[in-house]
Amino acid sequence: MAEGKPDERTNPASTKSNPSDAPDAELERHHMIPVWFFVGMLLLVYGILIFIEGIREWSHPPHTVLANLHPPVWWGILLVIMGLVFTLKHFPKKNR
Amino acid sequence: MSFGAQLLGGHPAIVLAAGLTSKIISLRPVDLAIITLYFISVLGIGFYLKKYAGTGEDFFVAGRKMTAWVAGLAFISANLGSLELLGWAGNAYQYGILAAHWYWVGAIPAMLFLAIVMIPFYYICRTHSVPGYLELRYGHATSGLSAITFAVMTILMSGVNMYAMAVVMQVILGWNIHFSIWVSSLTVGIYVALGGLYSAIFNEVIQFFLIWLGALLIPILGMIETHGWAGMVARIQHNFPGQNYTHMWGPMVHAADNPMGVQWVAIVFGLGAVLSMGYWTTDFLVVQRVIAAKDIRAAKTAPIIGAFFKMAVPLIVILPGLLGRAVLPFHLYPENLAKPGQHTYDQVLPLMLARYCGPGLLGLGITALIAGFMSGMAGNISAFATVWTYDLYRPFIKKDATDRHYVAMGRWCTMIGLLVSIAAAYIVTHFGSLMDYVQALFGFFIAPLFGTVILGMLWKRATKQAGFWGLLAGISSSVAIFTLMHNSPTRVAWFTFYAKAQPLAQDMWQALWSFVVVVVVTVAVSLATEPRPVGELRGLVMGLTEVPSEGHLPWVRRPVFWAGVCFAVFLVLQWIFR
Numbered sequence A: 001m002a003e004g005k006p007d008e009r010t011n012p013a014s015t016k017s018n019p020s021d022a023p024d025a026e027l028e029r030h031h032m033i034p035v036w037f038f039v040g041m042l043l044l045v046y047g048i049l050i051f052i053e054g055i056r057e058w059s060h061p062p063h064t065v066l067a068n069l070h071p072p073v074w075w076g077i078l079l080v081i082m083g084l085v086f087t088l089k090h091f092p093k094k095n096r
Numbered sequence B: 001m002s003f004g005a006q007l008l009g010g011h012p013a014i015v016l017a018a019g020l021t022s023k024i025i026s027l028r029p030v031d032l033a034i035i036t037l038y039f040i041s042v043l044g045i046g047f048y049l050k051k052y053a054g055t056g057e058d059f060f061v062a063g064r065k066m067t068a069w070v071a072g073l074a075f076i077s078a079n080l081g082s083l084e085l086l087g088w089a090g091n092a093y094q095y096g097i098l099a100a101h102w103y104w105v106g107a108i109p110a111m112l113f114l115a116i117v118m119i120p121f122y123y124i125c126r127t128h129s130v131p132g133y134l135e136l137r138y139g140h141a142t143s144g145l146s147a148i149t150f151a152v153m154t155i156l157m158s159g160v161n162m163y164a165m166a167v168v169m170q171v172i173l174g175w176n177i178h179f180s181i182w183v184s185s186l187t188v189g190i191y192v193a194l195g196g197l198y199s200a201i202f203n204e205v206i207q208f209f210l211i212w213l214g215a216l217l218i219p220i221l222g223m224i225e226t227h228g229w230a231g232m233v234a235r236i237q238h239n240f241p242g243q244n245y246t247h248m249w250g251p252m253v254h255a256a257d258n259p260m261g262v263q264w265v266a267i268v269f270g271l272g273a274v275l276s277m278g279y280w281t282t283d284f285l286v287v288q289r290v291i292a293a294k295d296i297r298a299a300k301t302a303p304i305i306g307a308f309f310k311m312a313v314p315l316i317v318i319l320p321g322l323l324g325r326a327v328l329p330f331h332l333y334p335e336n337l338a339k340p341g342q343h344t345y346d347q348v349l350p351l352m353l354a355r356y357c358g359p360g361l362l363g364l365g366i367t368a369l370i371a372g373f374m375s376g377m378a379g380n381i382s383a384f385a386t387v388w389t390y391d392l393y394r395p396f397i398k399k400d401a402t403d404r405h406y407v408a409m410g411r412w413c414t415m416i417g418l419l420v421s422i423a424a425a426y427i428v429t430h431f432g433s434l435m436d437y438v439q440a441l442f443g444f445f446i447a448p449l450f451g452t453v454i455l456g457m458l459w460k461r462a463t464k465q466a467g468f469w470g471l472l473a474g475i476s477s478s479v480a481i482f483t484l485m486h487n488s489p490t491r492v493a494w495f496t497f498y499a500k501a502q503p504l505a506q507d508m509w510q511a512l513w514s515f516v517v518v519v520v521v522t523v524a525v526s527l528a529t530e531p532r533p534v535g536e537l538r539g540l541v542m543g544l545t546e547v548p549s550e551g552h553l554p555w556v557r558r559p560v561f562w563a564g565v566c567f568a569v570f571l572v573l574q575w576i577f578r
Helices: A019-029 A034-056 A072-089 B003-007 B013-019 B029-052 B055-065 B068-077 B080-100 B106-126 B130-138 B138-174 B177-215 B217-226 B228-239 B262-283 B284-293 B298-315 B318-327 B346-358 B359-398 B403-430 B435-460 B466-489 B489-496 B503-526 B559-576
Strands: none
Touching: A019 B346, A019 B489, A034 A072, A034 B029, A034 B068, A034 B177, A034 B466, A072 B138, A072 B177, A072 B298, B013 B055, B029 B106, B029 B138, B029 B177, B029 B435, B055 B284, B055 B403, B068 B284, B068 B298, B068 B559, B080 B138, B080 B228, B080 B298, B080 B318, B080 B346, B080 B403, B080 B559, B106 B228, B106 B262, B106 B298, B130 B284, B130 B435, B130 B466, B138 B177, B138 B359, B138 B403, B138 B466, B177 B217, B177 B228, B177 B284, B177 B346, B177 B359, B177 B403, B217 B228, B217 B403, B217 B466, B228 B298, B262 B403, B262 B435, B262 B466, B284 B298, B284 B359, B298 B318, B298 B403, B298 B559, B435 B466, B435 B489, B435 B503, B466 B489, B466 B503, B489 B503
């Protein structure tokens, strides 16, 4: 094969596959949970944890600058909202 | 390895270690819960993705199924490492907004150039890597040279960064250095070995959100505290009278007018036209993410999405450094001048984090740093696995194996590469001075490789022999210039035209000269050797390649439109902060 052409040596798509693997892999790929769902779940849990911590320390804020603004509460809410949006929008479908 | 961390004059971890005797941050149970949850999540994702990474196409290029957004965020995340964040925030404290050049002129034009000009060639020839493209364009010798240097440097850099991050964790949090190295690296090894590039990309997207959400509170609260940009500038001028930290181009007319010792020529041509082009268009670590895109429009759009976010990164890196100048009640010092109990430049980000963030938010910020580190390592390891398997093992060791065999090789060399990285980390632990040299080594290949690739793409007359000898001459000249400047500071002016040019400025000139050497040698050898038949170059060279149509898309959905918008915003930013 001419060196200048995309060929088997450099194109992983053209390597020898086990035929029995391909359909299953292809089938599974179509049902892969999107990364956005994982992002949403993580943000949701983090948001809840941070929000609860913000509420818990509401009357006794830590010794940080601008603690009187209660940043964990607002940031926790932001994370929860973002997490909910991503999670619900990309929730894995039950039907294959 | 991130572009910024390569270019840092001093290594953040070493710098951090220099001026501190006790940890900066104490974590509460909620912080530890957040960090633990992150580790569980990335491992869980790795196990989940294993079943999707059964073929070479899946394991090494994520099935080429990534959307523009996923590829774009992974593309930018692969560059957004923790050491980069810490180091550039420190540089912002030290040099002011000049440090933003590395995020704007040092990134945006190159990323847009990659998207519009170079991606079609990478994508059409269906290569899996940059050395893979070189094989098609120049043959085995050039590809092998590129692959060997990339594989060795990637794995060494991964080890150096591993050690550096472990030291950072020790200094900031008081964590045991061995604990940090083994827990983080084994976690990365497991999830990359399981899910291949799928795992790496998924976790890079998650890391993208964690970094932004973990760090964004610092500039927000900092702006509230200083009553906006004008208030911050007033405070800086009050704290450091007579010094200019908030203008990017004004002090660039003469090298002596700015603390970097660099003039605009080096910034525009050395950084913008060569160094950043080399990194963003030929470093396989980042290009691999774009190659995984599902179609050519997604592949072209991904770097443009990345460019928009890259333009915004100074918000969470440069601005905290400037805010440190404005609000911290004490001064920070260079690592070589800091005394016990004093803080160094590179500690500015954790100091600002501790200033504004209490329990919970602190855990999120630290998780962002850990995620950045692990993501960078995953990028290195997955790129290494691909280059080793497809550019070295297959062409030179075992040509005719099954796809299953190559996937198994990819998994094994992921773990072996990781162990070599750990070994490199421990070697650096005992021979700290090696770190600077290893970092420099990586920089030797960036600019010459760009010269070789871009000539191959744009000039059909470039020959196989010219590709090899041009690349070799460029790397050799880069090593020679570095050695000459490093061993005798009096020679710095030979190459930089300014005797007091700082390491960052030296890097830019070194890149510029080595690029010139590549171009001269490649052109000369090409003219003296037999050209390749035009038929062999179709799909590889501009003018001989038919770029597939993006379809009848409205102009607002065309990549070139958004590239234009991005470049316009970039120009506006230069004007605002001139």
